[in-house]
Amino acid sequence: MNNNKNNNKESVSDLSKNKIKWIRSLHHKKTRDELGFFIVEGEKMVNEALIYAENFIELLAYTNDFRHENLSVESYEISAKELDQISLLTTPNKVLAVIRKKKTNSTIQQDNLILALDGIQDPGNLGTIMRIADWYGISDIICSKTTVDWYNPKVVQASMGAIFRVNMHSLELESWLRECKLNIYGALLEGINIYKETLQGTGVLLLGNEGNGISKELLPLISHPISIPRFGGAESLNVSAAAAILVSEFKRIEFQKQK
Amino acid sequence: MNNNKNNNKESVSDLSKNKIKWIRSLHHKKTRDELGFFIVEGEKMVNEALIYAENFIELLAYTNDFRHENLSVESYEISAKELDQISLLTTPNKVLAVIRKKKTNSTIQQDNLILALDGIQDPGNLGTIMRIADWYGISDIICSKTTVDWYNPKVVQASMGAIFRVNMHSLELESWLRECKLNIYGALLEGINIYKETLQGTGVLLLGNEGNGISKELLPLISHPISIPRFGGAESLNVSAAAAILVSEFKRIEFQKQK
Numbered sequence: 001m002n003n004n005k006n007n008n009k010e011s012v013s014d015l016s017k018n019k020i021k022w023i024r025s026l027h028h029k030k031t032r033d034e035l036g037f038f039i040v041e042g043e044k045m046v047n048e049a050l051i052y053a054e055n056f057i058e059l060l061a062y063t064n065d066f067r068h069e070n071l072s073v074e075s076y077e078i079s080a081k082e083l084d085q086i087s088l089l090t091t092p093n094k095v096l097a098v099i100r101k102k103k104t105n106s107t108i109q110q111d112n113l114i115l116a117l118d119g120i121q122d123p124g125n126l127g128t129i130m131r132i133a134d135w136y137g138i139s140d141i142i143c144s145k146t147t148v149d150w151y152n153p154k155v156v157q158a159s160m161g162a163i164f165r166v167n168m169h170s171l172e173l174e175s176w177l178r179e180c181k182l183n184i185y186g187a188l189l190e191g192i193n194i195y196k197e198t199l200q201g202t203g204v205l206l207l208g209n210e211g212n213g214i215s216k217e218l219l220p221l222i223s224h225p226i227s228i229p230r231f232g233g234a235e236s237l238n239v240s241a242a243a244a245i246l247v248s249e250f251k252r253i254e255f256q257k258q259k
Numbered sequence: 260m261n262n263n264k265n266n267n268k269e270s271v272s273d274l275s276k277n278k279i280k281w282i283r284s285l286h287h288k289k290t291r292d293e294l295g296f297f298i299v300e301g302e303k304m305v306n307e308a309l310i311y312a313e314n315f316i317e318l319l320a321y322t323n324d325f326r327h328e329n330l331s332v333e334s335y336e337i338s339a340k341e342l343d344q345i346s347l348l349t350t351p352n353k354v355l356a357v358i359r360k361k362k363t364n365s366t367i368q369q370d371n372l373i374l375a376l377d378g379i380q381d382p383g384n385l386g387t388i389m390r391i392a393d394w395y396g397i398s399d400i401i402c403s404k405t406t407v408d409w410y411n412p413k414v415v416q417a418s419m420g421a422i423f424r425v426n427m428h429s430l431e432l433e434s435w436l437r438e439c440k441l442n443i444y445g446a447l448l449e450g451i452n453i454y455k456e457t458l459q460g461t462g463v464l465l466l467g468n469e470g471n472g473i474s475k476e477l478l479p480l481i482s483h484p485i486s487i488p489r490f491g492g493a494e495s496l497n498v499s500a501a502a503a504i505l506v507s508e509f510k511r512i513e514f515q516k517q518k
Contacts, residue, residue: 052492124383128497137490158497165492195511228507229514231396233311233424237503238387238417244500245507248487252454255488 015061015076015086023061023086023098029149036101038151040163042093043067048161049097056102061086062095088153101151106167109139110182111202113250118173118218119146119209120239126150127158128240129207134162136251141166144173146209177221180204186214186222187242193229199250207246210239274320274335274345282320282345282357288408295360297410299422301352302326307420308356315361320345321354347412360410365426368398369441370461372509377432377477378405378468379498385409386417387499388466393421395510400425403432405468436480439463445473445481446501452488458509466505469498 025031026039037058040049043066049057050073060075062068063083083092108114115133120126126148133141148155150168159166177184183203206222208214214222228237228245237245284290285298296317299308302325308316309332319334321327322342342351367373374392379385385407392400407414409427418425436443442462465481467473473481487496487504496504 128500131493131497132500134491134493135487135489135496160493160495160497162493193514195515228394230394231510231514232393234390234393234419234421236419237394238390238419238499240497240500241387241391241503244496244503248504248507251490255452255490256454 015078015082019059019076020082020086023059023096026098027088027153029152032101032149032151037098038101038156039088039153040097040099040156041087041089041095041153042157043095045157045161046095046097048164049099052161052164053099053102056100057097058100059098060095061097066094089157108142108167108169112137112139113202113247114138114182114204115141115243115247116144116173116177116184116204116206117141117147118144118206118214119212120207121148121210122239123148123152123154124158125210125238125240126152127155127160127162129243130155130159130162130166130168132240132244132247133166134159136247138247139167140169142169142171142173142176142204145170174217174221177204177206177218183224184222185224185226185246186219187246188214188222188225188227189236191225191227194226194246194249195229197226198253199226199246200253201250205243205246205250207239207243274337274341278318278335279341279345282318282355285357286347286412288411291360291408291410296357297360297415298347298412299356299358299415300346300348300354300412301416302354304416304420305354305356307423308358311420311423312358312361315359316356317359318357319354320356325353348416367401367426367428371396371398372461372506373397373441373463374400374502374506375403375432375436375443375463375465376400376406377403377465377473378471379466380407380469381498382407382411382413383417384469384497384499385411386414386419386421388502389414389418389421389425389427391499391503391506392425393418395506397506398426399428401428401430401432401435401463404429433476433480436463436465436477442483443481444483444485444505445478446505447473447481447484447486448495450484450486453485453505453508454488456485457512458485458505459512460509464502464505464509466498466502 026037032038040046057073060073061078063080086096156163184206185203186206285296291297299305316332319332320337322339345355415422443465444462445465
């Protein structure tokens with residue numbers, strides 16, 4: 001299904017004041033939620049959008065140094081000054097796209113590791129975790145309602161295109177975990193040494209908030225408390241670093257088979 | 260040796276305009292380099308400084324909600340408004356310390372894994388890598404001259420105290436690598452699958468710049484090209500996520516012995 005109303009229309013025209021206003025309104029979560037669109041910026045990310053989510057692109061605005069093939073989406077060539085007006089980056093990078101949000105009623109793939117995030121607050125952390133999932137072929141990330149919006153522009157940029165490939169779900173985490181019938185691995189400071197256990201296969205890897213860890217209500221739902229042993233003086237690891245290490249441990253046996 | 264001129268002097272007094280100006284000047288790398296001081300902010304980080312680097316604290320400025328024991332460093336109780344003037348945080352957090360830089364002529368511990376960073380640009384990445392090193396008991400990180408200043412306030416905050424425990428060195432990376440006589444493991448997109456090799460023991464783990472990877476000049480110096488196999492669609496991993504995975508692989512055998 002191609003949802004794009006303006007297919008095969010490449011227009012080089014002025015971006016109207018109304019469109020500029022509309023794009024700028026998407027800088028805010030409230031409007032993104034209401035209108036169902038989000039912003040992607042920069043050559044690399046927009047090229048990923050053109051490959052993986054072309055049908056969802058509502059509008060493209062670019063300066064004349066953006067190299068591209070024929071564009072089959074609604075497109076505007078704009079000045080650097082105009083790009084600066086609509087961009088969220090301190091140094092705008094050639095192109096900005098407005099993209100329609102996907103409906104996230106897709107089923108969760110149970111034959112793969114699933115990540116569950118309980119209140120991740122930092123956009124950089126969420127984006128990095130999405131990128132880790134993308135690298136390791138994880139299909140689904142489940143976010144608690146308290147987790148930062150994955151359409152936040154900083155998340156989108158840090159995800160480096162993962163947002164187009166990993167299925168994101170916003171769910172009531174407690175009730176979902178209660179009903180999922182999968183092993184629930186919780187990343188804790190006191191758990192089983194991950195280097196002694198062989199982690200592999202399916203299940204849910206639950207990661208907590210940067211400052212407070214996993215919520216008290218979710219702790220009893222953890223079937224396998226796991227932890228990364230510490231050798232030095234640090235009190236904790238950054239949650240995205242912990243995610244990288246844990247996902248790597250889950251996947252290493254599977255990946256020994258690869259070249 | 261106690262270098263603090265104002266030892267055992269707890270003064271509750273006004274922070275002079277000159278001191279405010281001096282602290283604000285340390286927001287800039289050039290002044291930090293010239294004067295040899297840097298800034299640490301927030302309750303958690305300043306408490307780490309009081310434990311691990313008390314002799315290096317030149318000045319402490321705190322609002323009345325900062326809970327503390329008797330302070331044996333030059334200290335000023337200030338208003339929230341004053342803290343806002345000298346702070347770099349959008350939400351200043353109770354306390355700010357000015358700390359004297361350590362001389363980094365310490366020797367590099369060769370019986371441990373050493374991290375070498377070639378042009379890491381993002382302060383969050385450098386801070387996170389320092390925190391990973393700190394967690395895994397790595398003593399030394401060697402930064403190329405092109406790597407972001409580790410006294411950059413964003414690096415300091417992201418390091419979560421690692422800056423007080425991990426020895427940082429700024430060196431001409433190429434000549435140091437040429438002369439170090441250690442295994443040099445380079446993190447590349449095309450290298451030996453880290454899950455097939457057993458990584459352990461000593462050597463240098465070389466990590467490259469976020470966009471461009473390891474510099475061309477350094478590539479021939481790599482004795483062991485290694486890579487994290489990819490399964491999904493991501494083009495690359497964030498360098499701090501890659502650092503986490505690689506350091507974990509180096510340490511996992513050693514850490515199997517731990518509880």
